[in-house]
Amino acid sequence: MAANKFTSLFILALLSLTIKSYTQDNTVKTTIFEVNIKCDECEEKIFRNFSAYNGIKSIEVSMPDKCVRICYNPSYNSDISLLNTFKELGYTASIKTENTEVNNDCGCDDKCFAGKRNRF
Numbered sequence: 001m002a003a004n005k006f007t008s009l010f011i012l013a014l015l016s017l018t019i020k021s022y023t024q025d026n027t028v029k030t031t032i033f034e035v036n037i038k039c040d041e042c043e044e045k046i047f048r049n050f051s052a053y054n055g056i057k058s059i060e061v062s063m064p065d066k067c068v069r070i071c072y073n074p075s076y077n078s079d080i081s082l083l084n085t086f087k088e089l090g091y092t093a094s095i096k097t098e099n100t101e102v103n104n105d106c107g108c109d110d111k112c113f114a115g116k117r118n119r120f
Contacts, residue, residue: 031072034094035086043063045089049089056070
């Protein structure tokens with residue numbers, strides 16, 4: 001009887017962790033950063049470095065607006081870690097806007113990014 005109770009609790013705990021993990025993996029956070037980018041080389045440098053990160057779903061750069069939109073899985077990254085990466089690359093960056101969406105919809109439809117270059 002005790003073994004059945006233990007087994008049931010174990011299965012319930014494992015199922016709970018699986019559901020939590022699945023929910024986290026489908027969460028996508030979108031943050032738009034204002035970055036002091038100046039040229040196409042800056043754009044390439046950002047694409048090259050950020051695309052190497054786990055959990056990055058998409059990157060869009062708007063040179064005229066000096067904005068970079070990154071859609072990512074918050075289980076792997078955070079706004080702070082991304083800000084630190086901009087700093088390590090030699091850029092000054094700040095958070096312009098952010099939101100969290102469930103599923104894989106980044107909500108990437110802002111006017112300043114319409115028709116702009118993106119990766120992924």
